[in-house]
Amino acid sequence: MHNWDWDDLRLILAVAEHKSFAAAARLLNVNHTTVLRRVNTFEHEHGLRIFNRLSAGYTLTEAGEELLRTAEIMREAVSNLAFRFEGKDLKLEGTLRITTCDTIMGSILPEILERFSKLHKKIVVELSTGNFVTDLAQRHADVAIRTGDNPSESLIGRHLADVRFALYASDEIAKKIAGTDPLDFNSWISPDSTFSQMAITKWIQSAIPANSIVFKANSLISLRQAAIAGMGIVPLPCYLGDNTIGLTRLASRALDQFKTGLWILTHKDLRHTARVREFISFVSDELRQHSF
Helix, strand or coil: CCCCCHHHHHHHHHHHHHCCHHHHHHHHCCCHHHHHHHHHHHHHHHCCCCEEEECCEEEECHHHHHHHHHHHHHHHHHHHHHHHHHCCCCCCCEEEEEEECHHHHCCCHHHHHHHHHHHCCCEEEEEEECCCCCCHHHCCCCEEEEEECCCCCCEEEEEEEEEEEEEEEEHHHHHHCCCCCHHHCCCEEEECHHHCCCHHHHHHHHHCCHHHEEEEECCHHHHHHHHHCCCCEEEEEHHHHCCCCCEEECCCCCCCCCEEEEEEEEEHHHCCCHHHHHHHHHHHHHHCCCCC
């Protein structure tokens, strides 16, 4: 009889769902080589080949498909068990896992977290940042602070604000093009394909000639830094651009129609957990004092 290690099955699930050892490693916060080694060890110990190694990624074998179905059932059971007990936690102590995007962490959130930690010294905040959506249902995080318009129905939380966007450039470029239409400028900075579904990315693709785009990145913080360095004009959320020394908001209304919601969310089964409830209340009050 095989002894199944849930950590191994969780890792295999991540590889199967993301079709990449590297993506699974990022999701689980482990090294890429650790993922590869543990999958190989699992296959050897159980006499199974779980994945087909293809140039386009990793696909499941027939045995892997069967294992995946069982692992998904186990994952749901483990998640439900964790939620049932953690939802009854009435103490303001323990670990609280937060996820947010780099722009929020790179601008307004650090001071809020510092004040929260001073008030609640027994709560240890673990933060993950990234522009991917962390799955709260699978316990990859307890609370998410995210932008977007349609949160999952399995989540509960608060709509904090509508985030607005504007065009920004270095102070030097802003002075240079003052009085002209920014859309006529020939050096632009754009989000890359990571943000292909983002409204401002689609706007750039339609409004700005491809040969005017001089720099792309998968991080809005990186785009901001490129703009500060004088590489070109960049669209940014106003809470980020307005509070950045070295950037000037341009006198253009090209992005006035764009907005997205800012949410703080948790899974419905954690709504009675004291540290989750306290964090959501505290951060909500703090963020509502900011301009977005």
